[in-house]
Amino acid sequence: MGRLVLVNAVLDSQLIYHMSSLLLAPGTIKQVDKRRRGFLWSGAGHATGAKCLVAWEDVQQGKESEGLGVKKLALQNDGRGTSFWHDAWCGEDDLATRFPVLLSHVKEQEVSVREVLDNGLSSTLVSRLTAQAARELSEVEAITDTLTLSDGPDVRKCFAAGDGDKLQAGVVYQALCAGDGELDAAAKFVWKNSAPPRVRFFGWLARRGRIQCRANLAVKKVVPDAGCEVCHTEEVTTPHILFHCGFTKQLWSQL
Numbered sequence: 001m002g003r004l005v006l007v008n009a010v011l012d013s014q015l016i017y018h019m020s021s022l023l024l025a026p027g028t029i030k031q032v033d034k035r036r037r038g039f040l041w042s043g044a045g046h047a048t049g050a051k052c053l054v055a056w057e058d059v060q061q062g063k064e065s066e067g068l069g070v071k072k073l074a075l076q077n078d079g080r081g082t083s084f085w086h087d088a089w090c091g092e093d094d095l096a097t098r099f100p101v102l103l104s105h106v107k108e109q110e111v112s113v114r115e116v117l118d119n120g121l122s123s124t125l126v127s128r129l130t131a132q133a134a135r136e137l138s139e140v141e142a143i144t145d146t147l148t149l150s151d152g153p154d155v156r157k158c159f160a161a162g163d164g165d166k167l168q169a170g171v172v173y174q175a176l177c178a179g180d181g182e183l184d185a186a187a188k189f190v191w192k193n194s195a196p197p198r199v200r201f202f203g204w205l206a207r208r209g210r211i212q213c214r215a216n217l218a219v220k221k222v223v224p225d226a227g228c229e230v231c232h233t234e235e236v237t238t239p240h241i242l243f244h245c246g247f248t249k250q251l252w253s254q255l
Helices: 002-019 026-042 113-119 131-144 169-176 185-191 197-207 214-219 238-244 246-253
Strands: none
Touching: 002 026, 002 197, 185 197, 238 246
């Protein structure tokens, strides 16, 4: 669990700081993830598949989705220009949703707000418009006519703006992962308690059935069989260790 804290508090924080001014290439993110994954599972810069008890994609899910909440760097700091049609930069809905007929007359949808304001909206449209498209064009032009771009400091007008209009990266990341939902009862049992971090980490692995029990070790050819050497009744799986073994039942009865 200490490695997880270091991944989130040190490795991620430093990367996010540099990503405020640098756009990381996909290959760079892949190499960084390789080292984050290696450090989490082995304490080194590389970990074999046998040491990675849970898939990295699952580790990056939120705790409410049975993950560890390790940040997905590909979602952080996408610095491309705001999309004119597909980003909700003017009101709650994007322009593609509000003006679908005009959108069907667009030659290139992937244009930024700056490109449209610099070159004009008409340059992105086909030469002949239907009557409905022409009406929607008038409405969109009424919006763009009120816009003026400047080189001054960015004034953030969004839910993620904190004190002094500073962007709160954590709030943005949570919004990107908003579909994960709330913690279910089992996840709350694992994470919302007073147990030491390493115990909660073990509980997370146990819930996924990924602790190094004999059943898992037998699959990896580390031990010859998965049978329980204590009760000799069934394979040593995670539920068997924690609940079903006769020794475990006796232990629980004495607590």
